[in-house]
Amino acid sequence: MKNISARKVMSVVTAAGLAACVCGAARAEVKKIEATYFTLDYETDAGWTFDEKKDLKDSQKASTLRIRILSAADPKRSDALVDIKANIENQSNFRRYLEQLGFDPYEYAEKRSYTLVPVGGVDCLVKEDSSKIDYLARVEGAGETIQISADSKEKLEDVKTLLKGLQFKVADAGKKDGPWYWNGTPYASAEHSAEVGPVTLNSKHVPIDPIIVQSVIGGNRIWSDGARAYILSNACKLAEYNLDGGKLVKKADIELDAQSNYQTMTVTDDGAVWLGGVGSGSCRIKDGAVEKIKGPRELVMHPSGTWGLERYGRKGADMKKYEIAADGTVATVDFPLAEVDYMVNAYLRIDANHIYVSGREAGSKETVLFVYDHGGKLEKILKEPAKNSMGGVYFAGETANGFVALPLQSVVILWDKEGNPIGRLNDVKKLYDSPTTGVAGNEDGILLPGGGLLTLTRRERADKSTYELVVFRVDGF
The missing domain is CATH 2.120.10.30 (TolB, C-terminal domain)
Incomplete structure (x- = not known):
């Protein structure tokens, strides 16, 4: 998987930011990350950062990003860490992740027992505790498995705000998953x-x-x-x-x-x-x-x-x-x-x-x-x-x-x-x-x-x- 080019990380100005400029007030800089299978708009003032060579990768098979808020006390540690993955693959990994997160396959596929939460335009399963959130989705027609994993003891609300700027690119290619x-x-x-x-x-x-x-x-x-x-x-x-x-x-x-x-x-x-x-x-x-x-x-x-x-x-x-x-x-x-x-x-x-x-x-x-x-x-x-x-x-x-x-x-x-x-x-x-x-x-x-x-x-x-x-x-x- 090759690293995504720096040209796909762009600075953009929101309407609120533009208004702030006109009024002479400080504006929040919003950057856009554009990969094959998702885009992410995020505010740098919130402290989000990543290494373009190591943390952002893109190919025709997958797009992955690791983005974090560094700890002020120790820059080698993170106050918040988010992994976003979109993979074009068969259903096997999704079904394995489903069970690893504690979801019952039959309850999910046949009984529709779980509440799905929209994230980035895709309905996701969600598992959350006091310091971790996991989102998981399978878009069958696209043959796409989507995973988001976030860890933070104090900044989970910052994580949720970050994910509001996420948009997955899902194209229905008419693919069909194998039977359960x-x-x-x-x-x-x-x-x-x-x-x-x-x-x-x-x-x-x-x-x-x-x-x-x-x-x-x-x-x-x-x-x-x-x-x-x-x-x-x-x-x-x-x-x-x-x-x-x-x-x-x-x-x-x-x-x-x-x-x-x-x-x-x-x-x-x-x-x-x-x-x-x-x-x-x-x-x-x-x-x-x-x-x-x-x-x-x-x-x-x-x-x-x-x-x-x-x-x-x-x-x-x-x-x-x-x-x-x-x-x-x-x-x-x-x-x-x-x-x-x-x-x-x-x-x-x-x-x-x-x-x-x-x-x-x-x-x-x-x-x-x-x-x-x-x-x-x-x-x-x-x-x-x-x-x-x-x-x-x-x-x-x-x-x-x-x-x-x-x-x-x-x-x-x-x-x-x-x-x-x-x-x-x-x-x-x-x-x-x-x-x-x-x-x-x-x-x-x-x-x-x-x-x-x-x-x-x-x-x-x-x-x-x-x-x-x-x-x-x-x-x-």
Whole structure:
């Protein structure tokens, strides 16, 4: 996106200002900003300012502006900050922003339950508190999403005055948004086979009943023993399922705080479900009871349920081990993994034989998988079969013939028992028949006791009505 030229920022004189000039009184200078998708008239005397090179950008796809009133006490801070955005795009971002602001899509689209406020000639949803205002609108015929976000503890009235000088340019191009998710066609996929080196992988879609729609990226986890399963979705919704006839059928919801932000899930041998998240802390769920675990946050448990680890800090040397008694008492022990030089946002998992940690070796920028025994002794380092083929890691485990990972930059990577790369699959459509292009959309996985891998992925429907959480069973390891 190129910067808008300075010629589009012009000084204008209002009628009131002209009258003031005639009378010899001081006049308020009004400047006009003209971009492709909006204009803004603002008074400089009110203190509004912006950097034309950094804060004002314009193209045929979007117009954006950041304008502020600087603090008199500290010019590096702002007493008021306003972001104005007009983007030509499909409906996906608008629908995501809608939920982020706390609006219910069905209430908005079908029941028309929300009062709209005119801003800049467009009817907007508005969310306001004591120090922040958000406006959001979708102009379907123009294919345009409009956002205004304003922050100020003392000058929200100045913000509202500023926005009176805003005018959006909306041209009806006859565009049509895709259907809302309740009118859309659920995701479906045929069976597929794909070659990874000498290994043939076979995949089959495992439908979830009911489907899980509009899932956010992150906070989505799956566990199964082949007969039952748990799925954590949207970081705050947990449900138990029966895996029956190649289909996951919901058995029961498990109530969690709607504001939870869980990122890890472990199911231990005693049937307890352990969840962890930086903002939510850790908890153990057993027989319907939710018990908070004091201390660890993104806790990952050993199958025994007696100890776990947390990816604490930037380096493996900072790793913490938590020994957890039956009554929930926690003892914290340093558990340094010296070979892991960098592990921010690392993947961490513990199975019956190994500890898996993704990260980087000293002096390297390439992601690898470190495999340790339960005492913290390094066993193997699983490296990328090709440069930048791993990125983030969403699942790692040991198969009958070696190791498998579900990474960010590939669909799947395989290694033999010695840790030598077998190969990777890079083409999403060969295994998942996905209409989504780009990275694989992996979210999590679980190896089944009888063989096979359930992969949890995020897929956009062909009609672009929503994203779904989609499970595949992959065999052939």
